[in-house]
Amino acid sequence: MGSILIGIMIPFLGTMLGAACVFVMRHEMSTGLRQALSGFAAGVMVAASVWSLLIPAMERASGLGKLAFAPAACGFLAGIAFLLLLDHLIPHLHPNSTKPEGHRAKIKNTTMLILAVTLHNIPEGMAVGVVFAGMLSDDALITLSGAFALAIGIAIQNFPEGAIVSMPLVASGATRKRAFLYGMSSGLVEPLGALLTILLAKWLVPVLPFLLSFAAGAMIYVVVEELVPEAVEGEHSHIGTIAFALGFTLMMILDVALG
Numbered sequence: 001m002g003s004i005l006i007g008i009m010i011p012f013l014g015t016m017l018g019a020a021c022v023f024v025m026r027h028e029m030s031t032g033l034r035q036a037l038s039g040f041a042a043g044v045m046v047a048a049s050v051w052s053l054l055i056p057a058m059e060r061a062s063g064l065g066k067l068a069f070a071p072a073a074c075g076f077l078a079g080i081a082f083l084l085l086l087d088h089l090i091p092h093l094h095p096n097s098t099k100p101e102g103h104r105a106k107i108k109n110t111t112m113l114i115l116a117v118t119l120h121n122i123p124e125g126m127a128v129g130v131v132f133a134g135m136l137s138d139d140a141l142i143t144l145s146g147a148f149a150l151a152i153g154i155a156i157q158n159f160p161e162g163a164i165v166s167m168p169l170v171a172s173g174a175t176r177k178r179a180f181l182y183g184m185s186s187g188l189v190e191p192l193g194a195l196l197t198i199l200l201a202k203w204l205v206p207v208l209p210f211l212l213s214f215a216a217g218a219m220i221y222v223v224v225e226e227l228v229p230e231a232v233e234g235e236h237s238h239i240g241t242i243a244f245a246l247g248f249t250l251m252m253i254l255d256v257a258l259g
Contacts, residue, residue: 003144004132007151008194011124012187014155018162019183022176025167031234037160039231039240042223043247044157045124049223051255052150053127053216056134056142057209071209078210079217083123087225090115117165117186120226123218124154125190129197130211136198137205149258153251158187164230 057072064070131150134142166183170176197204197211204211231240 004136004198007132007144007148008125008128008191008198010148010151011121011128011154011158011190011194014158015121015162015187015190016184018159018164019166019180019187021163022166022170022179022183025163032237032239034164035231035233035237035240036243037164038227039243040247041157041160042227042231043244043249044153044251045219045223045227046244047248047251047255048127048150048153049216049219051252052131052146052153053212053219056131057212057216060134060212061209071207072213072216075210075213076217076220079123079214079219080221081217082214083119083218083221083225086119086122090119114165114182114186117161117183118189120161120222121158121187121190122193123215123222124158125193126197126211127215127219128154128190129194130204130208130215132194133198133201133204134208134212136201137208145258146255149254152258153254154190156250157247158190162187 054072054076057075058068061068061071128147128151131142131147135144135147162183165186166179169179169182174182228240231244
């Protein structure tokens with residue numbers, strides 16, 4: 001159980017280290033760096049969705065024959081719909097944006113910025129929890145090393161996300177300590193969500209293919225809705241595309257080498 005607790009805390013560590021960039025970077029994050037970080041995070045999430053979630057979901061449903069795609073397809077679309085619903089209901093503000101999204105509410109911009117990143121982290125916490133739950137069920141298709149590969153991959157992409165949420169807070173007038181705490185707190189939903197999923201593993205195992213693809217759909221929603229636009233914002237540049245390729249390749253290597 002100790003290794004599982006370590007595994008679900010690894011993504012949070014990535015967010016915390018990213019938020020700690022406020023103590024190292026003395027100036028506001030440049031557009032080029034933001035493009036690179038967003039592109040890299042998008043690449044990692046796409047690769048994790050494919051190798052760590054969708055492929056295992058279809059392999060686990062192989063008993064359905066030609067319909068093995070059905071749980072994965074339904075779960076993927078449900079994950080997209082779930083994040084779309086949260087996006088419309090929860091008031092949030094994305095970095096470098098002045099127009100809040102979601103349900104109108106009298107909330108400070110700082111709080112809405114944290115809520116925006118928290119929305120990103122919900123599917124990642126679910127993904128880690130579902131994979132570890134599958135491993136606990138003695139599923140031969142999901143190994144401890146494979147679960148750790150996903151956790152490490154998400155931690156890598158959480159690093160730039162932690163920096164992206166904390167750096168603008170400093171630019172808007174928050175102290176570096178407060179910006180770090182806000183950035184770190186945005187990642188708390190990941191270990192909490194993962195732990196809850198693991199505790200419910202006994203009831204979730206029968207629908208594991210659906211849940212794996214559900215997490216994949218939610219992660220792809222974040223990629224398409226937020227990370228890709230951030231990777232290409234501002235003056236035209238290929239840096240976001242190059243960073244995406246590097247992130248995708250790194251996560252693919254991690255999953256195959258450790259899985």
